[in-house]
Amino acid sequence: MLDLNKLIFLDLETTGAKSAEDRITEIGLVEVCDGVVSHWSTLVDPGMPIPEFIQGLTGIDDDMVRGAPIFASLQEALFARLNGRLLVAHNARFDYSFLRNAFAESGLHLECELLCTVKLSRLLYPAEAKHNLDIITERHQLQVESRHRALGDADLLWQFWRKLQQQFTPDTLQQAADSVIWRTPSPTKT
DSSP, rough: OOOOTEEEEEEEEESSSOTTTOOOEEEEEEEEETTTTEEEEEEOBBOOOOOHHHHHHOOOOOHTTTTTHHHHHHHHHHHHTTTSSSEETHHHHHHHHHHHHHHHHHOOOOEEEEEEEHHHHHHHHOSSSSSSSHHHHHHHTTSSOOOHHHHHHHHHHHHHHHHHHHHHHHHHHHHHHHHEEEEEOOOOOO
């Protein structure tokens, strides 16, 4: 059974959609532990140009990330914060694939449990046709500070979680979360 009182709501912004080629440009976390909520975010220098389309979508441009920390300088503290935890993200495997690849470059293997809010929304609201973050934000009247920015989107997921807690019993929410959880595979020994 998952501990739904210790969650990290996570969102990343990236230079593109291919985790093997593209890089992280921003990390946003809303950490909830036994009722205490903390927020953390940082821009990340991806070491490559940010495509114009991504700049238009996120508002993050090359000048903004110039001088920001590179992922390698953040990795130890971030790994300690995330490894072994329950990460909640929208399209969770997307965010996890970027983190996994970034950590793997230094030989670190991130192992955590992932709770995908897309899958959770589909399960809890089967009559609804769409479950993207814009639709969820509108459907549940969530307060948008900044869309397509890591901390703003992580906060939307936290708001969505609180709406779910209001609309469903703890047992129902626990069962739903347990059924869509994904446990990251452990590395194979050779």
